Amino acid sequence: MYGIVNKAIEDLVKENFGEEKWDAIKERSGVDIDFFLSNEPYDDSVTYKLAQAAAEETGMTLESVLMAFGEWWVLRTSREKYGSLLQAGGSTMPQFLRNLPVFHNRIVLIYPKLTPPDFSTSNETETSIDIHYKSAREGLQPFVRGLLFGIAKLYEQQVTVELLQSRTTGASHEIFRVQWIS
Ligand code: HEM
Known part of the structure; x- marks a missing residue:
């Protein structure tokens, strides 16, 4: 998936749990990428590893991490970066x-x-x-x-x-x- 997706997970974690938690999640995931480029496609496994590690580090279920990420994707990522596209949706x-x-x-x-x-x-x-x-x-x-x-x-x-x-x-x-x- 494009880097914007992984970047959005990073933003969600940092805002809710802080920088240190994100560092721990990155470490646990084994994803060895310093920063994500929004317009660059990454292997899907990167996204899955980050979500799984986020669940383990925060004690949330993978299901609730993905649900929280869905809300975040619409209310923060889409709204802030592609507000007019979102508005054009209806x-x-x-x-x-x-x-x-x-x-x-x-x-x-x-x-x-x-x-x-x-x-x-x-x-x-x-x-x-x-x-x-x-x-x-x-x-x-x-x-x-x-x-x-x-x-x-x-x-x-x-x-x-x-x-x-x-x-x-x-x-x-x-x-x-x-x-x-x-
Ligand atoms: C302007 C806002 C949005 C942008 C820029 C956007 C962009 C993207 C990007 C980059 C991906 C990753 C797929 C890839 O890289 O191959 C994706 C996946 C996805 N998007 Fe959107 N999206 C937007 C809004 C939405 C909305 C409103 C929904 C509502 C249901 C949605 C549902 C999904 C789903 C379910 C996936 C996962 C792909 C899959 O299931 O195979 N997106 N989107």
Whole structure:
């Protein structure tokens, strides 16, 4: 994944736990890279090692690290670095979620070697939508859940997120049902 992802993990850790904790996480992860270049692609294993080491060093579960990272990615990284792109995603939360399938089309213009997630939607009602998530990458379901909560917070909308099916129980891909109060 592009360095911006690893850099965002670094920022999240440093802001919440301090520089020393980040140094310990880097050490524990075995990732021997002094600093991440946002526009440079790195092996996915770097990101997974950092997330795993962050869980071990903070005593959080890997799942909660990935969820926290999802929220951080929307509310801090995306908002601070790509605010206008985020705004272009929709003027309401339902609209943003409806547009999610095409969101990374623009990101590819900035990061040409991107391997984006594949989102689609179904079963839209006045107060809910099903988000289908397909990816060649494993284990990022909690990250997606965190992203969805981050999007809800961005629009100051209370939501529930229910995992309807998952690869972990044999399905072909994940489906998240996002429900809100209209
Ligand atoms: C302007 C904001 C955003 C930027 C710049 C951005 C950029 C990226 C980048 C660089 C990656 C790493 C993939 C790679 O390097 O091959 C990525 C992955 C990902 N992004 Fe975004 N993204 C943004 C917003 C979002 C939002 C709002 C969502 C909401 C659901 C999202 C969902 C994901 C997921 C799930 C992945 C993991 C890829 C996978 O599952 O295979 N991103 N994105």
